[in-house]
Amino acid sequence: xxxxxxxxxxxxxxxxxxxxxxxxxxxxxxxxxxxxxxxxxxxxxxxxxxxxxxxxxxxxxxxxxxxxxxxxxxxxxxxxxxxxxxxxxxxxxxxxxxxxxxxxxxxxxxxxxxxxxxxxxxxxxxxxxxxxxxxxxxxxxxxxxxxxxxxxxxxxxxxxxxxxxxxxxxxxxxxxxxxxxxxxxxxxxxxxxxxxxxxxxxxxxxxxxxxxxxxxxxxxxxxxxxxxxxxxxxxxxxxxxxxxxxxxxxxxxxxxxxxxxxxxxxxxxxxxxxxxxxxxxxxxxxxxxxxxxxxxx
Amino acid sequence: xxxxxxxxxxxxxxxxxxxxxxxxxxxxxxxxxxxxxxxxxxxxxxxxxxxxxxxxxxxxxxxxxxxxxxxxxxxxxxxxxxxxxxxxxxxxxxxxxxxxxxxxxxxxxxxxxxxxxxxxxxxxxxxxxxxxxxxxxxxxxxxxxxxxxxxxxxxxxxxxxxxxxxxxxxxxxxxxxxxxxxxxxxxxxxxxxxxxxxxxxxxxxxxxxxxxxxxxxxxxxxxxxxxxxxxxxxxxxxxxxxxxxxxxxxxxxxxxxxxxxxxxxxxxxxxxxx
Numbered sequence: 001x002x003x004x005x006x007x008x009x010x011x012x013x014x015x016x017x018x019x020x021x022x023x024x025x026x027x028x029x030x031x032x033x034x035x036x037x038x039x040x041x042x043x044x045x046x047x048x049x050x051x052x053x054x055x056x057x058x059x060x061x062x063x064x065x066x067x068x069x070x071x072x073x074x075x076x077x078x079x080x081x082x083x084x085x086x087x088x089x090x091x092x093x094x095x096x097x098x099x100x101x102x103x104x105x106x107x108x109x110x111x112x113x114x115x116x117x118x119x120x121x122x123x124x125x126x127x128x129x130x131x132x133x134x135x136x137x138x139x140x141x142x143x144x145x146x147x148x149x150x151x152x153x154x155x156x157x158x159x160x161x162x163x164x165x166x167x168x169x170x171x172x173x174x175x176x177x178x179x180x181x182x183x184x185x186x187x188x189x190x191x192x193x194x195x196x197x198x199x200x201x202x203x204x205x206x207x208x209x210x211x212x213x214x215x216x217x218x219x220x221x222x223x224x225x226x227x228x229x230x231x232x233x234x235x236x237x238x239x240x241x242x243x244x245x246x247x248x249x250x251x252x253x254x255x256x257x258x259x260x261x262x263x264x265x266x267x268x269x270x271x272x273x274x275x276x277x278x279x280x281x282x283x284x285x286x287x288x289x290x291x292x293x294x295x296x297x
Numbered sequence: 298x299x300x301x302x303x304x305x306x307x308x309x310x311x312x313x314x315x316x317x318x319x320x321x322x323x324x325x326x327x328x329x330x331x332x333x334x335x336x337x338x339x340x341x342x343x344x345x346x347x348x349x350x351x352x353x354x355x356x357x358x359x360x361x362x363x364x365x366x367x368x369x370x371x372x373x374x375x376x377x378x379x380x381x382x383x384x385x386x387x388x389x390x391x392x393x394x395x396x397x398x399x400x401x402x403x404x405x406x407x408x409x410x411x412x413x414x415x416x417x418x419x420x421x422x423x424x425x426x427x428x429x430x431x432x433x434x435x436x437x438x439x440x441x442x443x444x445x446x447x448x449x450x451x452x453x454x455x456x457x458x459x460x461x462x463x464x465x466x467x468x469x470x471x472x473x474x475x476x477x478x479x480x481x482x483x484x485x486x487x488x489x490x491x492x493x494x495x496x497x498x499x500x501x502x503x504x505x506x507x508x509x510x511x512x513x514x515x516x517x518x519x520x521x522x523x524x525x526x527x528x529x530x531x532x533x534x535x536x537x538x539x540x541x542x543x544x545x546x547x548x549x550x551x552x553x554x555x556x557x558x559x560x561x562x563x564x565x566x567x568x569x570x571x
Contacts, residue, residue, distance in 0.1 A: 010473075011396075017387075034417050036424075037418070092311075109554065128539065176565050252414075
């Protein structure tokens with residue numbers, strides 16, 4: 001008995017020593033900052049690092065700020081379109097790569113290239129492709145008689161232009177995860193279905209889709225969370241003076257602008273709280289939906 | 298047989314179309330980086346530069362401290378991997394294998410942190426670094442990634458999948474907890490450690506906002522924010538911008554091509570592990 005207690009005591013000591021650095025780090029780097037940001041959103045800074053409590057003033061300002069509504073809308077549009085298109089295309093590529101074909105490795109490498117490229121570099125080359133005067137896209141379109149699309153400065157196209165870059169750069173990542181899920185489906189299921197005379201479409205909907213639903217769910221969730229935080233491409237591709245800015249800026253961009261470009265961190269903190277609330281609501285909805293359409297076996 | 302041959306053709310055609318869409322921006326980056334400014338704006342655009350302007354690369358290299366960008370990027374990645382892999386592995390082992398008072402509560406902290414958008418941490422993190430007088434240092438680049446909630450969660454899954462009998466036998470043989478962890482469990486989770494290393498590297502490599510805020514002096518920037526200042530400098534000189542982009546992205550592309558197997562395995566594991 002004594003020996004077991006001693007062993008336990010030693011185990012506890014090891015356990016705390018082993019989780020200690022991570023827990024301490026998370027408290028200093030994440031938990032404290034989370035609470036501090038929350039606190040900041042109820043204060044007003046006078047620019048000298050001294051802040052005073054102003055209650056809900058930042059939230060009242062936020063509720064009356066059309067830029068916040070527009071940025072929320074932009075973020076939602078970006079998320080819905082890029083998740084729908086991005087996950088769909090990733091699934092198509094994964095299904096194609098799951099066929100018995102040659103050269104899988106080469107295809108996989110190529111589709112994955114954007115994932116390992118710096119977003120700033122990706123943004124620059126796309127900004128060049130989209131260039132209204134000398135860009136490759138407008139040249140190709142001019143061959144078909146369409147001319148002068150101002151991809152990144154026309155409020156009607158700018159957000160979709162950013163979505164395209166977002167989708168293009170995420171396909172490889174999601175495809176790899178989905179392909180791993182597809183490869184876990186036993187071949188015998190398909191063989192049995194073939195014996196029953198099922199065609200490729202029938203097989204996809206009655207075997208592939210239900211079997212891959214946990215992986216698909218994971219991909220959808222991570223893509224939504226990532227898309228809600230879109231910033232890099234907007235920051236790199238839309239200049240602050242661009243007239244399309246108001247129709248492309250996301251909540252995170254607005255947070256960055258107020259906190260670090262205009263120095264109003266209290267208001268920035270309030271804006272990022274909106275993102276937190278949206279993220280939590282979507283997470284809750286996902287948990288509910290998950291039970292409905294994900295088949296864990 | 299004929300039918301399945303046709304099918305393979307269709308699959309290849311679709312995949313090639315997709316692969317071209319993936320490759321064209323990269324090819325256009327290379328082609329443009331070798332053109333003169335004049336030639337880059339010509340309509341119709343030329344597919345092969347009339348004379349290769351290698352000087353674009355030299356000009357860009359000399360106009361910004363790229364050597365420092367490289368050093369800062371790889372330093373940041375190295376220290377973040379070291380910290381997050383080591384600390385996540387120890388914490389993940391304890392969470393997975395030792396029952397101790399407060400375990401669920403402490404693991405709750407890990408889970409909560411994972412669900413919060415990272416932007417919520419930025420302002421106070423900046424304040425901490427500023428108070429320490431460490432803005433514009435390697436410390437500033439490394440600090441937010443020195444521990445990892447995601448890594449702790451990921452590695453815990455790996456430890457949970459290892460049969461308990463292995464370590465029980467070792468403990469009966471008189472091994473200490475640390476010896477069990479270090480000599481038996483850690484080697485068994487090698488693939489998990491590599492996966493976390495790759496995630497850490499990718500995340501640090503792609504993160505733009507934190508270095509933009511924390512390290513504003515050129516000499517202390519990693520490639521991500523260094524490229525942003527390159528764009529500020531050359532706004533529409535696309536041959537120069539493309540040369541700069543090429544200089545920035547090739548090391549990671551090369552690492553990916555060499556360690557491709559690990560990249561793919563690491564990432565594909567998360568879908569089912571999480």
